[in-house]
């Protein structure tokens with residue numbers, strides 16, 4: 544077989560571990576040829592390929608990012624884009640295509656499946672907002688990076704008697720904020736799923752300081768919104784999948800806290816730091832397991848599926864189950880975290 548592989552959407556630690564697993568088992572055990580497409584779906588539209596073998600994946604396991612490059616190119620936004628992708632796959636004699644990505648990338652894989660192309664999805668995103676899989680690789684690393692940052696901010700907040708507001712990525716889901724906020728002992732956590740009342744936020748901080756605290760940590764998801772307001776975005780522009788560029792809500796929160804409480808406050812926006820660097824051990828193992836399952840599915844001709852973490856096991860689920868609805872933070876987890884607010 545000739546098996547194509549691509550990485551699409553936002554990069555994250557663990558992508559190279561998936562590539563390494565697909566190549567290692569695909570070439571060494573199944574004897575297949577692995578063809579990498581550069582820069583996500585753009586590389587398929589433009590037929591930009593690189594043959595991958597054991598030599599080209601040596602040392603990849605701990606390496607962040609993706610050696611194939613990625614993009615947010617959406618073939619559906621290109622005239623006859625899906626057909627052009629299918630033509631490239633035929634010209635390159637691709638017998639199976641493994642698409643590693645989030646809901647946008649896997650949404651294209653689903654369209655290809657419905658058009659009759661042999662596609663398999665591997666879930667990827669630091670946001671952890673993909674349905675049908677318990678966790679996505681990239682998320683654990685992002686949470687650890689954010690938690691390390693929050694730990695560091697505790698000491699400077701305490702030294703200056705300040706309120707430190709930390710903004711994390713996650714698009715329209717609050718998973719990173721929730722997990723890093725809980726792990727970092729945040730005093731308030733704001734997530735998109737629970738629109739916030741800024742007066743209540745300030746009352747929580749004031750109550751905490753009345754009980755002897757001299758500093759507070761507030762973790763804000765970039766997609767968090769005030770109850771009556773609209774989302775703060777960096778710019779009105781949309782990407783090829785219609786996503787607005789987020790970021791900056793924490794500055795609004797900081798101004799409100801300082802104005803209302805009088806407590807000196809500062810903002811740290813972690814942004815793309817959460818997408819960089821080496822994957823944690825958990826993400827290396829998860830990415831490896833998903834990559835092996837994906838090449839197994841390709842070898843067996845089990846197309847139209849996404850490989851997923853379900854409990855402690857790796858399973859194959861229909862692609863449509865993964866991209867139908869985003870997975871967002873539920874009341875149960877939020878209620879546990881809220882025990883420690885203030």
Ligand code: F6P
Pocket residue numbers: 553615645668669670712713714765789818
């Ligand atoms: O989907 C992953 C993600 O990091 C989101 O958390 C974030 O909003 C977005 O990508 C940023 O996109 P870009 O890297 O294209 O600016």
